[in-house]
Amino acid sequence: MINLAKKLEQIDGKGYKAYKQIQGSYKFPDFELLIDYVQGDPFASPSKIRILIARSKTAFLQKWTNSRQRKIRCEDMIVREVFQAISNLKNNVRGSGKSGLIMIDKPGQKVLERTAVQIGENDITVCLSIGLPAQGRTILGKEAKKIFFQLLPEILRHSVFSVKGKDIECAIQLCDQQMAIRSYMKERGIIAFIANNSILPRASGVSDQPLKGAVPFQSPKEMEVSIPVPHRQEPLKGMAIFKGITLIVGGGYHGKSTLLKALEHGVYDHIEGDGREFVLTDRSACKIRAEDGRSIKKVDISAFINNLPFQKSTKSFSTENASGSTSQAANIMEMLEAGAKTLLIDEDTSATNFMIRDARMQALIHKEHEPITPFIDKVLQLKQDFDVSTILVMGGSGDYFSVADRVIKMDHYKPYDVTHEAKQIACQIKTGRKHEGGEKFGEWKLRIPESGSLNSRKGKKSKIACRLSEIQYGLEKIDLSYVEQLVDESQTRMIGEILSYIERTNLFDRRLTVSQLLDFVENKINQDGLQSFSAHHGHQGELAYVRRFELAAALNRIRALKIRE
Ligand code: ADP
Ligand code: MG
Numbered sequence: 001m002i003n004l005a006k007k008l009e010q011i012d013g014k015g016y017k018a019y020k021q022i023q024g025s026y027k028f029p030d031f032e033l034l035i036d037y038v039q040g041d042p043f044a045s046p047s048k049i050r051i052l053i054a055r056s057k058t059a060f061l062q063k064w065t066n067s068r069q070r071k072i073r074c075e076d077m078i079v080r081e082v083f084q085a086i087s088n089l090k091n092n093v094r095g096s097g098k099s100g101l102i103m104i105d106k107p108g109q110k111v112l113e114r115t116a117v118q119i120g121e122n123d124i125t126v127c128l129s130i131g132l133p134a135q136g137r138t139i140l141g142k143e144a145k146k147i148f149f150q151l152l153p154e155i156l157r158h159s160v161f162s163v164k165g166k167d168i169e170c171a172i173q174l175c176d177q178q179m180a181i182r183s184y185m186k187e188r189g190i191i192a193f194i195a196n197n198s199i200l201p202r203a204s205g206v207s208d209q210p211l212k213g214a215v216p217f218q219s220p221k222e223m224e225v226s227i228p229v230p231h232r233q234e235p236l237k238g239m240a241i242f243k244g245i246t247l248i249v250g251g252g253y254h255g256k257s258t259l260l261k262a263l264e265h266g267v268y269d270h271i272e273g274d275g276r277e278f279v280l281t282d283r284s285a286c287k288i289r290a291e292d293g294r295s296i297k298k299v300d301i302s303a304f305i306n307n308l309p310f311q312k313s314t315k316s317f318s319t320e321n322a323s324g325s326t327s328q329a330a331n332i333m334e335m336l337e338a339g340a341k342t343l344l345i346d347e348d349t350s351a352t353n354f355m356i357r358d359a360r361m362q363a364l365i366h367k368e369h370e371p372i373t374p375f376i377d378k379v380l381q382l383k384q385d386f387d388v389s390t391i392l393v394m395g396g397s398g399d400y401f402s403v404a405d406r407v408i409k410m411d412h413y414k415p416y417d418v419t420h421e422a423k424q425i426a427c428q429i430k431t432g433r434k435h436e437g438g439e440k441f442g443e444w445k446l447r448i449p450e451s452g453s454l455n456s457r458k459g460k461k462s463k464i465a466c467r468l469s470e471i472q473y474g475l476e477k478i479d480l481s482y483v484e485q486l487v488d489e490s491q492t493r494m495i496g497e498i499l500s501y502i503e504r505t506n507l508f509d510r511r512l513t514v515s516q517l518l519d520f521v522e523n524k525i526n527q528d529g530l531q532s533f534s535a536h537h538g539h540q541g542e543l544a545y546v547r548r549f550e551l552a553a554a555l556n557r558i559r560a561l562k563i564r565e
Helices: 002-011 016-022 068-088 141-157 165-188 256-265 324-338 359-364 379-386 419-428 489-504 514-528 548-556
Strands: 024-027 032-037 047-054 117-119 123-130 190-195 202-204 207-210 224-227 236-242 245-250 279-281 285-288 296-299 317-319 342-346 389-393 406-411 414-417 464-467 470-473 476-479
Touching: 002 016, 002 141, 047 141, 068 117, 068 123, 068 141, 068 165, 123 141, 165 190, 165 224, 165 236, 165 279, 190 224, 190 256, 190 389, 245 256, 245 379, 256 279, 256 285, 256 342, 256 389, 256 406, 285 324, 296 324, 296 548, 317 324, 324 514, 324 548, 379 389, 406 419, 464 489, 470 489, 489 548, 514 548
Parallel strands: 245 389, 245 406, 285 342, 342 389
Antiparallel strands: 024 032, 032 047, 047 123, 117 123, 190 236, 190 279, 202 207, 224 236, 296 317, 406 414, 464 470, 470 476
């Protein structure tokens, strides 16, 4: 500590490069400071530091972290506390560019495993980014001292050190409850649960915050279940969606898409006060949508598409510019390949000709002249052959009444069970459709990606940059704008790290199928942790957990992807 103060005094007024001298570790009375990386100038991305705190000085007892999920919850809590403490800080550090900046990887409404805070057996590690202060390129040593000797201790005093056991207990209880509901669901074949009084709509299209004054969710009696949960007397009541085919119908603007969106996000756990704490979906549920323009590499889409013009093969279909329907077919096949057990589909983001094909059209355009087998003729087979469920929003066509196990009507943001009515109508008003999907869904080929699919080189340097919806990987831009269950920029960074790991370790040379590759990554995350994919040691504070499905989505959107013959 004295050491650091001395160094800062010595380099005060010198050129920015001299800051490199402060890399290293320093003992403070209440924590240890590790300066892992020093930025090149005050405008470059900020320096990386870690703070190590003995758990014994905090309220984070062993019992709060005795399972992985509980530990994640505690870590999440610390990140939020530190973020809050930084926001409340009176930070008057002077200087140019990012001088004085103090940052932690900020979580949103979801609880994700993150590297920003890591709780170990005896220590808590907090990863921060800070802008080392300078005027132009001249080091402002006194200002830097302010950061290390005033601001950091103050942040910790108001966060890690001041968290009370009672608050931790609250967060842990919510965690236990969510876990209990998820395992209850698994045991009983429930793929989605929405507790009564949940708040589904969000404040705006660009916000994940709850909408104020929203109509709370209320399950129809026919679909209501009571789930016993720990830490509360009464069981939790709400709507259960079981495995199978579930249709969401209703007039425009009555809340159909909002319901489906909430289910998409239900693969993640939400924080207290979000309104979706008890909106929980099968962790392997995947949103499927049309995405014209994307590239597709040797995907077997023959279950849905056949006899394309000029005999283009669909057993191993590639394109640089997919159409609405082919992209939606590929999205389904790729998510099945990755292991999805529930598909979530909204008419708003689907290709119409992929979803429906009515009797009149069947009469006018004969099957031989229509490459597409619509989803309606395959959805039942997905269920029967592979135990894959579908939850589908469809307000524009009643053809699905015949295949649905459940029909939910949204009316003024309230759900009603109209299964019986819909089935009656299906009996009374025949669609006159012919089934075009054959007997079986059909098998698909396992794909094996090849080395050379990934090249992070951009000229002489390696370059990987991530935004929420895009990864710049060398010369390749991987477009993730339509990967809707990717919700946090740190998840995208995680994908970037994983891809880089795959490239670095020549993982593709092991000839793993896509699904084996995803298993490998998933196991490595579970065993060695998120940061284990990184080539750099020390500070890895901006990564968050990503599902195998979003990783697969990124892999599949690489335009240079090569698949073995
Ligand atoms: P649909 O898909 O049926 O056309 P949306 O789900 O897009 O309808 O919802 C239409 C609008 O209603 C959206 O602006 C949405 O935020 C709002 N909304 C949805 N559910 C609720 C609710 N429970 N309370 C208040 N507003 C809601
Ligand atoms: Mg809609």
